[in-house]
Amino acid sequence: MEAATEALKAKDYRSGIRAVWCPGCGDYGVLNSVQNAFAAHQLPLNSTVCVSGIGCSSRLPYFLKTYGFHTAHGRSLPVAAGVKLARPDLEVVVFGGDGDLFSIGGGHFPHIARKNMDLTLVMMDNHIYGLTKGQSSPTSSPGSIGSITPYGVPDTSNVNPLAYALTYGATFVAQGFSGKPKQMDAILQEALNHEGFSFVNVLSPCLTFNKVDTTDYFKAAFTDLPEDHDKGNLAAALDRAFNPPAGKVYSGIFFQTRKPTMVENLRAINKKQKADKNMDLNIAVDWFKP
Ligand SMILES: Cc1ncc(C[n+]2csc(CCOP(=O)(O)OP(=O)(O)O)c2C)c(N)n1
Ligand code: SF4
Ligand SMILES: [Mg+2]
Numbered sequence: 001m002e003a004a005t006e007a008l009k010a011k012d013y014r015s016g017i018r019a020v021w022c023p024g025c026g027d028y029g030v031l032n033s034v035q036n037a038f039a040a041h042q043l044p045l046n047s048t049v050c051v052s053g054i055g056c057s058s059r060l061p062y063f064l065k066t067y068g069f070h071t072a073h074g075r076s077l078p079v080a081a082g083v084k085l086a087r088p089d090l091e092v093v094v095f096g097g098d099g100d101l102f103s104i105g106g107g108h109f110p111h112i113a114r115k116n117m118d119l120t121l122v123m124m125d126n127h128i129y130g131l132t133k134g135q136s137s138p139t140s141s142p143g144s145i146g147s148i149t150p151y152g153v154p155d156t157s158n159v160n161p162l163a164y165a166l167t168y169g170a171t172f173v174a175q176g177f178s179g180k181p182k183q184m185d186a187i188l189q190e191a192l193n194h195e196g197f198s199f200v201n202v203l204s205p206c207l208t209f210n211k212v213d214t215t216d217y218f219k220a221a222f223t224d225l226p227e228d229h230d231k232g233n234l235a236a237a238l239d240r241a242f243n244p245p246a247g248k249v250y251s252g253i254f255f256q257t258r259k260p261t262m263v264e265n266l267r268a269i270n271k272k273q274k275a276d277k278n279m280d281l282n283i284a285v286d287w288f289k290p
Helices: 027-041 057-063 076-086 098-104 109-114 161-167 181-193 215-221 234-242 262-272 281-287
Strands: 048-052 067-070 091-097 120-125 172-177 198-203 222-224 249-256
Touching: 027 057, 027 120, 027 181, 048 057, 048 076, 057 067, 057 091, 057 120, 067 076, 076 091, 076 098, 076 109, 076 262, 091 098, 098 120, 098 161, 109 161, 120 181, 161 172, 161 198, 161 234, 161 249, 172 181, 181 198, 181 249, 215 222, 234 249
Parallel strands: 048 067, 048 091, 091 120, 120 198, 172 198, 222 249
Antiparallel strands: 172 249
C-alpha cells in the first residue's frame, strides 16, 4: 500500500531564510499570499520555479522553498521564458518591481505578453525604486518627489501597468493590494489557474521611501471593480484601467481570455511540419555557416 502524501501547508513553502524587508513593507503581504496560493494549488516544491530580477521585491524567491532564479536587473522575463520553453511541465512564476519590469526590463514585457507565454508575473508596484533608496520609477506620478528629483519628477505621464498589459495582449490582467490579503489570495490563485500569460499588479507600499502612496492612502483609495464588470470585455477592462472613479484605484480581475499559449503554438507547428523530436541540432548550426 502506498503511503499517503501529506498536503503541503502555506508554511511549507517558506525557505529557512528570514525575510529582510523593512518593517511594514507591503512585500510581506505579497509573500504570504503567494504561499497561500501555492498551497491552494498544492504546487510541488520540486517542479515550481520562481524567477526575479533585482530590487527589494525581487528578493521574494529567496524566501520560498521552490527552485529559484535571481537574475540580473530587468532580465527575469527572458530567463523565465527560457525555463518554460525548455521545461513546459514546470510552473514558472515571476516576481519583480515597477523599476525592474518597466524601466530596465521594459523591453521584454510586450513580447512575453503578446506571445502568451504561460507564466504568472506578480509585480510589486510601490511607485519607486526601493532598493536604491527612493528614485522615481515609471509608475511614479509626474511631479512626485524622489530622492534625486527634489523638485518633482519632470515626466509628462507615468506608465499604467494594467493598460500596458492589456494593450500588449496579456490574457489575464488583475490588480490587488498587499493590505487586502483575502482578495489578493483569490487573485493569485486565479492567475496560477490561468493558461497563458497572467499579469498581477500588486500595489505594495514602500513605507521607507514613498511617503505619499502609503498603506493608508491605498486603503482609502482601493475599491472593487463593479459587480457587473465583464472580464471578457477588453474595451471595458481598458476603460476601467484608465478611468477609475476620482481618487480611487480599482482592484480585481480586469480581463481574462483563453488563447493559445506559446508552447501550444509551437507544438501545433511541430505537429504540422511533422518535426523530428530527435533532430540533430548540429544540422541547424550548419545552416548558418558561411
Ligand atoms: C544593470 C543595473 N542597473 C542598475 C541597478 C541598480 N538597481 C538595483 S534595483 C533597482 C531598482 C529597483 O526598483 P524596483 O524594481 O521598483 O524594486 P523595489 O526595490 O522598489 O522593490 C536599480 C536601479 C542594478 N542592480 N543593475
Ligand atoms: S526600502 Fe521600501 S520596498 Fe524596500 S524593503 Fe524597505 S519598505 Fe520595502
Ligand atoms: Mg519599486
